[in-house]
Amino acid sequence: MWVWLAISFSALLHINAAYKGPKWQFYLFKPLTTGLLMVTLWQHGLSHFYQQAIFVGLLCSMVGDIFLMLPRDRFVQGLGSFLVAHIIYSVAFWSQLTSSMVWWLPAMLFGGGVIVFLLLLPTLGRLVIPVALYIGMITQMAWAAGEFWLTTQSLMGAFAFGGALIFMVSDSVLAIDRFRGPYHSATAIVMTTYYLAQSLIVLSALMMASA
Template identity: 35%
Template sequence: MDILETDAYDRRKRRNMSCALLVSLLPFFASTALYFYLWTPDSPASITSAGVKSAPILLLAAAVLSWNGGQSVLGVVGGLFFSAVGDCCLIWPEHFLHGMGAFAVAHLLYAVTFLTARYATYSSSSWNRFLYVILLIVGGGFYTYLYPFLQKAPDSEILTPAVGIYVFLITLMGILAIRTRNTATLLGSLFFMVSDMSLALQLFKVVAPMKHGNLIVMVTYYLAQLLIAVGDVKATENKDAFAKWKTT
C-alpha cells in the first residue's frame, strides 16, 4: 500500500469514525431536546426533574466510556458523572453547596485528564502564555466583582471561600485546556466558564432575573460538556494516529 492509498484509507477511517461518534451521541441530543421541551421557569423540584436534567450528561458519559474504555473513568467520564450529581443537587436550592462541590470535583478531573499522555503536549508559546494570563485575569476579576454580593448571602462565611476555590478550579481547567490545543476541549472549557458566570450573576442577584436566563445557562452548559466529551474522544484518536505514524 503506497502513501496515497494509506492517506485515503486514513481519511475514510476518520470519516467513518466521525459518523459512528455522531450516532453514539444521538441519545444525548434526544435527551437534551427532551429537557428543553419539558422545562418551564416554574418547574417544581422533584426526582423527575433531576433525572431529566442529568440524563443528557449521563448519556454523554456512557458514549465516552464506549469509545475510550475504563481509562476515562478517572477522567472525562468521571467528570461527567460528578457533573450529573451536581445537576441533581442544584435542582434543590438548599443543596447548592453540594452541587458546587460535585462540579468542583468534575473540573479537577477534567484538569488532570488534560495533563495525561492521551492529550498531545506542546511547548508553551508566547500566545499560550498570553491566553493563560487572560483567563487568570477573567477568573480573578470575576470573583472580585462577585465578592460583595457573596458577602450579602445568608451563609457567606462558607459560600465566599467555597466560590473562590470553585473559580480557581474552573480557571485552572480552562488553562490546561488551552495547553492541549484541542479545539473542542478549549471551546468546551470556555463555554463552561460562560455558563457558570451566567448562573452566578443571576443566582447571587448581581443582575436582575433574565427572561431567558436558564436557557442561556443550560445551552452553554450542555454545549460545553458535549465539546469536552468529543475532545476527549478525538484526543485518543489523534494520539493513536500519531503513534501509528511513528511506527511506519
C-alpha cells in the same frame, strides 16, 4: 449520529420543563442528558487515561446536576461536585501536553476570572471563599485545555479548549443569575452552554478513541 440527536432532545426536554413543567420531566432529563454522554463515551471504550478521567468528570458532573436541581438548596454541594469534576478534567488536559507552555493564556483567563469574581463579590456573603476557589479551579481547567490545544495543535485539543471556555460562560451566567438577580433567559443560556461544553469535552475523548 442518532446518539447526538438523543442527547440534544433530552437536553431540550429538560430546558423546556424548567420553564413549563412538568416537574418529573425537569428532574429526569437533566441527569439523563449527562448520563447519555457517559454512555456514549463508554461505548467507544475507556482504554486511555484521558478517556477514563473525562468519564469520571462526567460522573461528578451528574452528581452536581442532581444537587443543583433538588427542591432544597444544595448549591454548596453542587459547587463541590463540579469543583471535583474540574480538577479531574484538568488532570486529563494537563496529561496531553507535548511541549512547553505559553504564559499569556493564563494571564488572560485569570484576568477574566477576577472580573467575574469582583462582579459577584458584593452579594457572595459567606460563600466568598467557596466561589473564589471554584472560579480559580474552572479558570485553571480552561488554562489546561488551552495549553493542550496550543501545544498539540490538534482538533482534539480544540474541542477540549472550546468546551472549557463554554463551561466558563455557563457557570458565569449561572453565578450572575444566582447572586446578582435572576432573569428569565438565564436557565436556557446556562443549560444550553453547559450541555454544549460537556459534549465538546466528550468529543475530545471520542477522538482519542478513534485515533
